[in-house]
Amino acid sequence: MTKPILIVGGGPAGLAAAHSLAAIGQKSILVEKEDILGGAPILSGYAKLVPTGEWAKDAIGGMVERVKNNKLITVKTGTKVQSFTGEPGNFKAELSDGKPVEAASAILCTGFTHFDSVNKPEWGFGTYDDVVTTTQVEQMISSGQGVRCPSDGRTPKRVAILLCVGSRDRQIGREWCSKICCTVSANLAMEIREELPDCHVYIYYMDIRTYGLYETGYYWRSQEEFKVKYIKARIAEVTSDGEKVIVKGEDTLVKRPITIPFDMVVHAIGMDPNVDNLLLSELFNVDLEPHGFIGKGNTYGDLGATSRPGVYVAGSATGPETIDDSIAQAHGAAMSAYAFANDSSIVAAE
Amino acid sequence: MPIHEEHLIRPENIKTKDNLVIDGIDVSGHWSTFIESRVVTDYNEEMEEEIAALPGGEFIHRCWQCGSCTNSCTVNAINPEFNPRYWIYLIRMGMESELLRDKDIIWQCVSCNKCTYACPRDVFPEGVMKATSHWLELKGHTEKSPSMHFDEVFAEQIIETGKIEEGRTIRNFFKRTGQSLTQDWMIQMVKNLISNLPVKLLISMGLANVLRPKTRNWAAAGAAISEYAEEKQEEQREALGLTELVEMAKQETESLESKANS
Ligand SMILES: Cc1cc2nc3c(=O)[nH]c(=O)nc-3n(C[C@H](O)[C@H](O)[C@H](O)COP(=O)(O)OP(=O)(O)OC[C@H]3O[C@@H](n4cnc5c(N)ncnc54)[C@H](O)[C@@H]3O)c2cc1C
Ligand code: SF4
Ligand code: SF4
Ligand code: SF4
Numbered sequence: 001m002t003k004p005i006l007i008v009g010g011g012p013a014g015l016a017a018a019h020s021l022a023a024i025g026q027k028s029i030l031v032e033k034e035d036i037l038g039g040a041p042i043l044s045g046y047a048k049l050v051p052t053g054e055w056a057k058d059a060i061g062g063m064v065e066r067v068k069n070n071k072l073i074t075v076k077t078g079t080k081v082q083s084f085t086g087e088p089g090n091f092k093a094e095l096s097d098g099k100p101v102e103a104a105s106a107i108l109c110t111g112f113t114h115f116d117s118v119n120k121p122e123w124g125f126g127t128y129d130d131v132v133t134t135t136q137v138e139q140m141i142s143s144g145q146g147v148r149c150p151s152d153g154r155t156p157k158r159v160a161i162l163l164c165v166g167s168r169d170r171q172i173g174r175e176w177c178s179k180i181c182c183t184v185s186a187n188l189a190m191e192i193r194e195e196l197p198d199c200h201v202y203i204y205y206m207d208i209r210t211y212g213l214y215e216t217g218y219y220w221r222s223q224e225e226f227k228v229k230y231i232k233a234r235i236a237e238v239t240s241d242g243e244k245v246i247v248k249g250e251d252t253l254v255k256r257p258i259t260i261p262f263d264m265v266v267h268a269i270g271m272d273p274n275v276d277n278l279l280l281s282e283l284f285n286v287d288l289e290p291h292g293f294i295g296k297g298n299t300y301g302d303l304g305a306t307s308r309p310g311v312y313v314a315g316s317a318t319g320p321e322t323i324d325d326s327i328a329q330a331h332g333a334a335m336s337a338y339a340f341a342n343d344s345s346i347v348a349a350e
Numbered sequence: 351m352p353i354h355e356e357h358l359i360r361p362e363n364i365k366t367k368d369n370l371v372i373d374g375i376d377v378s379g380h381w382s383t384f385i386e387s388r389v390v391t392d393y394n395e396e397m398e399e400e401i402a403a404l405p406g407g408e409f410i411h412r413c414w415q416c417g418s419c420t421n422s423c424t425v426n427a428i429n430p431e432f433n434p435r436y437w438i439y440l441i442r443m444g445m446e447s448e449l450l451r452d453k454d455i456i457w458q459c460v461s462c463n464k465c466t467y468a469c470p471r472d473v474f475p476e477g478v479m480k481a482t483s484h485w486l487e488l489k490g491h492t493e494k495s496p497s498m499h500f501d502e503v504f505a506e507q508i509i510e511t512g513k514i515e516e517g518r519t520i521r522n523f524f525k526r527t528g529q530s531l532t533q534d535w536m537i538q539m540v541k542n543l544i545s546n547l548p549v550k551l552l553i554s555m556g557l558a559n560v561l562r563p564k565t566r567n568w569a570a571a572g573a574a575i576s577e578y579a580e581e582k583q584e585e586q587r588e589a590l591g592l593t594e595l596v597e598m599a600k601q602e603t604e605s606l607e608s609k610a611n612s
Contacts, residue, residue, distance in 0.1 A: 253439055
C-alpha cells in the first residue's frame with residue numbers, strides 16, 4: 001500500500017477527489033480549514049443549485065456524508081497545512097494540529113473567495129441596507145426566510161440584479177469572467193418571481209453568458225416563463241432617496257440615461273482567487289497564473305498538474321468553475337495523483 | 351447660440367430662459383440655451399403584459415433584440431423612424447414615455463409580414479405592431495387608425511350579413527374616415543371596372559348594392575360571432591384595466607340620458 005494522498009480543501013472538488021481515490025482503494029487525508037466540509041455551497045448557504053435544481057444542502061450534503069463515512073479517508077476539519085517538504089512520492093507535511101503527515105502526492109482543492117462588494121463603493125453595498133449580494137439572496141431563500149428587504153423586512157416589488165460585480169473590471173484588476181454568475185442570477189431571478197409573483201426582476205448586463213445548455217433552462221426560461229427583464233447597461237451608480245435605492249446608468253439600446261427606483265439591488269458577485277493563494281503558492285511551491293489562481297501545468301496530458309511534480313490542483317482553485325466541472329476536474333486530478341503515487345517513476349520518465 | 355445638428359434634438363428639450371440667474375450669473379437669453387437630457391425615471395411594468403393580452407402581442411417576451419424585423423421591414427426602408435425592434439424593447443422594459451413619442455408612426459405597419467418570416471424567435475412582430483396600435487387606441491393615446499376603421503367596417507358587415515360586398519365596405523370605410531367618395535383614383539377605377547367587366551357581373555354587383563343580400567340562416571351565426579367578439583373585447587378591456595372606465599362612462603351616459611328624458 002502506498003502512502004496516502006493529501007487533499008487540501010473540503011469543497012465539492014476536495015470531496016470528489018477523496019471519494020474517487022477511495023473508490024479505487026487509495027487512502028487520502030482531507031484537510032479543511034473551516035469546521036465543516038462542503039465548501040462555498042455549504043459555507044455560504046446556497047439555495048437551489050444550477051443546473052439540477054437540488055438544494056445545496058442535499059446535493060453537497062450527500063457528498064459530505066459519503067466522505068465522512070469512508071474508512072479510507074481521514075478528515076481533518078479546522079486544520080491547515082503548515083509546511084510541505086520532501087520529494088515527489090515522499091512528501092512530508094505538517095498540519096496546524098502539530099501532526100506530521102506523509103503523502104505520496106497532493107491535490108489542492110482550495111477553491112475561491114467571493115468578491116467583496118465594498119470594493120465597488122459606487123454600487124452602494126455597505127452604504128444602503130437594501131443593496132445585497134447573490135450569496136445573501138441565496139441565504140434568504142435557503143433559510144426559508146424568503147426574499148425581503150433587509151432595511152425593514154418588506155417584500156420587494158422591484159428588484160435589480162447587477163451582473164459582473166467584481167468580474168470583467170479592469171478598474172479593480174479583475175479581467176476574468178466568473179462564468180457562473182449570469183446563470184446563477186437568472187436562476188435567482190426565477191426563484192424570486194416564483195416566491196413573489198408581484199415582484200418584477202430586472203437584470204442589468206454587459207453580456208449574458210449563460211453558456212452552453214444553460215441558454216434554454218436559464219436565459220430563455222427566465223424570460224419566457226418568468227418574464228424576467230434583461231437590460232443592457234452597466235450601472236454607473238446606486239444611490240438612494242431615503243426610501244428606495246436608485247439605479248443610475250444608460251440603457252444602451254435606447255441610448256437614454258435611466259434613474260430607476262428599486263426596492264432591492266443585488267450584486268452578482270464574482271469568484272476571486274482564494275485569498276490564501278499567495279501563501280499556498282509559497283507553501284506548496286506552485287506557480288500562480290496571471291490572475292492569481294493556481295496555475296495549471298499541463299492542460300492536455302497530465303490532468304490537474306501544477307508547476308510542481310506530484311502536486312495537483314482541481315476545481316475553482318484554478319479559476320472560476322461550476323460545481324460539476326470542479327467535480328470532474330477533481331476526478332481527473334485524483335487519477336493523475338493516484339498514478340503518480342503508485343508509479344511515480346513512470347510518470348516522471350515520460 | 352447655433353446648435354449643430356439641431357434636428358437630432360427634440361424641440362421640447364431645448365431650453366432658453368428669458369430671465370435666469372444661476373449662482374449670481376445671468377444666463378438669460380439665446381446665448382445661454384440649455385439642452386435638457388432625457389432621462390427615463392421609471393418603468394411601467396403593466397405595459398408588456400397589457401400588450402401581450404391583445405391579439406398579436408402574445409409572443410413579445412421572446413424577443414432577443416436581434417433587429418431582423420427592422421432590417422427586413424418594408425416601412426423602415428422608407429422611414430428609418432419606423433423601428434419594430436426598438437418599440438418591442440420599449441414595451442418589454444416598460445418605457446412608456448419613450449413609446450408614446452412614436453405613437454403617430456406605429457400604425458403605419460403595412461402588415462406585409464416580412465418581419466414575421468425574418469424573426470428567429472417567432473415573436474410575430476407584425477402582430478405586435480397591431481397589438482401596439484390597438485393598445486394606443488384603447489388607452490386613448492391615438493385616434494382610431496384608418497386600418498382599424500377598415501377592420502371594423504369589414505367585421506360589422508360580415509356579422510350583419512354573412513357576406514362581403516366590397517362596394518359597401520369601401521363606402522362605409524370612406525364615410526368613417528371622412529374621405530370623399532369622388533376621389534380621382536376612385537372615379538378612374540370605377541370607370542375601368544365598367545368598361546372592362548362583363549355586363550352580367552356588373553348587374554349582379556349593382557343588385558347586391560341595392561338588395562344587401564344575406565347568407566341564408568345567418569342570424570344565429572351572426573349573433574354567436576358578435577357575442578364572442580364582445581366577450582373578447584371585454585377581456586381586453588379587463589387586461590388593460592379599462593373595465594372601470596367603461597363602466598363609469600356607461601353610467602354617465604345613462605344618467606345624462608335620463609336627465610334629458612325627464
Ligand atoms: C453566488 C454563487 C452561486 C453559485 N451557485 C452555483 C450553482 O448553483 N451551481 C454550480 O455549479 N456552481 C455554483 N457556484 C460556483 C460554486 O460555488 C463553485 O463551483 C464550487 O464552490 C467550487 O468548488 P471547490 O471545491 O473548487 O471550491 P470551494 O467551494 O471554494 O471549496 C474550497 C474549500 O477549501 C477550503 N480551503 C480554502 N483554503 C484552504 C486552506 N488554505 N487550507 C485548507 N482548506 C482551505 C475552503 O474552506 C473550502 O471549504 C456559485 C458561485 C457563487 C459565487
Ligand atoms: S458570468 Fe456573467 S455576470 Fe458573471 S462575470 Fe461572466 S458575464 Fe459577468
Ligand atoms: S409587417 Fe409591419 S413591421 Fe413587419 S415588416 Fe411589414 S411593415 Fe414592417
Ligand atoms: S426579429 Fe424577432 S427577435 Fe429579432 S428583434 Fe425583431 S422581434 Fe425581436
